[in-house]
Amino acid sequence: MSESQARVTSALAAAGVSTEIRSFAESTRTSQEAADAIGCTVAQIAKSVILRAKASERHVLVVTSGANRVCEKTVAQLVGEKIGRADADFVRSHTGFVIGGVAPLAHAEPPITLIDEDLLQHAEVWAAAGTPNSVFRVSPQQLVALTAGQVARVREENQA
Numbered sequence: 001m002s003e004s005q006a007r008v009t010s011a012l013a014a015a016g017v018s019t020e021i022r023s024f025a026e027s028t029r030t031s032q033e034a035a036d037a038i039g040c041t042v043a044q045i046a047k048s049v050i051l052r053a054k055a056s057e058r059h060v061l062v063v064t065s066g067a068n069r070v071c072e073k074t075v076a077q078l079v080g081e082k083i084g085r086a087d088a089d090f091v092r093s094h095t096g097f098v099i100g101g102v103a104p105l106a107h108a109e110p111p112i113t114l115i116d117e118d119l120l121q122h123a124e125v126w127a128a129a130g131t132p133n134s135v136f137r138v139s140p141q142q143l144v145a146l147t148a149g150q151v152a153r154v155r156e157e158n159q160a
Helices: 003-014 029-038 072-079 087-093 117-121 140-147
Strands: 020-021 045-052 057-066 083-085 113-115 124-126 134-140 150-154
Touching: 003 020, 003 134, 029 045, 029 057, 029 134, 045 072, 045 087, 057 087, 057 117, 057 140, 072 083, 072 087, 072 113, 083 140, 113 117, 113 140, 117 140, 117 150, 124 140, 134 140
Parallel strands: 045 124, 057 113, 113 150
Antiparallel strands: 020 134, 045 057, 045 083, 124 134
């Protein structure tokens, strides 16, 4: 088990969440790859998107449905400051994870967290477990509790 996976496992255990981390030989880096490996819908993938709050330099974690794109303008309004894209170095230094394996918990620094309201329509969702080929299953309600995230409508409205 990698150090990143161990952090996620410890955080889940500390929160009293009993779930299994599943690792795959193939990548689960993208929502489609994860859904294919797991055998669930893309909408059930709890995709961690990291954005950069420009004024505070904090990282903003948006846990969104794998079927959705995040509306950065909406995120900026919810956070109260301008938002920018985060590069790989920013993601790694603030979260402790590599892009494609960012878990919704156990970050190196506490993020500002938003949870896509669309995830709440599912009985279970799957989130990255710290590596680009590992995931864990959780209920949306557990996800909200684990992250202390604000539930909001964060998807781009002009999606197909």
